[in-house]
Amino acid sequence: MKAFNTMLKTEIKLSLRGMDMVIFAICMPIAATVILGIIYGNKPAFEGAEYTFLAQSFGALSTIAIAAGGVMGLPLLVSDYRHKKILKRFKVTPVSPALILAVHVVIYMLYSVVSLVLVYITAALFFGFNMVGGLQTWIYFLGSYFLIMLSMFSIGIMVGGIAKNQKTAGIIASVLYFPMLIFSGATLPYEVMPMSLQRVADVMPLTHGIKLLKATSLGLPIDGVLFPIILIVSIAVVCIIISIRFFKWE
16 A cells, blocks of 8 residues: 555656646636636526526536546657656566556546546536535436446556557547547537537447436436446446457566
């Protein structure tokens, strides 16, 4: 535990110095929240809706940090540490190389949670956002949030673990991350997309994660989100199995 805490402090400092996650996981979601709040304010999500457009978008905005850390950050970090022989060196020490991966998973989880809190505070303070429902709504929302986090992080570990080199990991991560960031509804609201783009978005796992978060945050019937839950869990299980079987430490 002492080794974990020491590595966690060190890696957090290195991450903050790099500023990548601060920009993409903290600043970008807040900026997107402010932009949507200014444009749509407290307008209903659609005619006759009981909730605002920003309330409908809250779940999507909260996933930006998850995508940044899981789909982009983890693959690049794993491939970089393998290329620099860091993972190989840890194999000959009392500290398992898996420990450093666990440390970074925790770091990206912290970024995601901090981002969620700041997005909520920004939306609540400046645009009057309030989560529909009470404690039960928060329980459903947070359960869905961490389920999506598990799925996205498992994708990142898998890509970083099986990619042949840094370049390959970077290409795969970019191909996965940027389309999901733009077309899954994380930044550009799914509801304003034309039907053709919605069909493309429906192929992406993050789209279904965002649909799940919207349903839980708005207090919509849970029986309509069974497919997203099954899909997200299935992706996590498959990626974890592949990672365990084919992960390359060196």
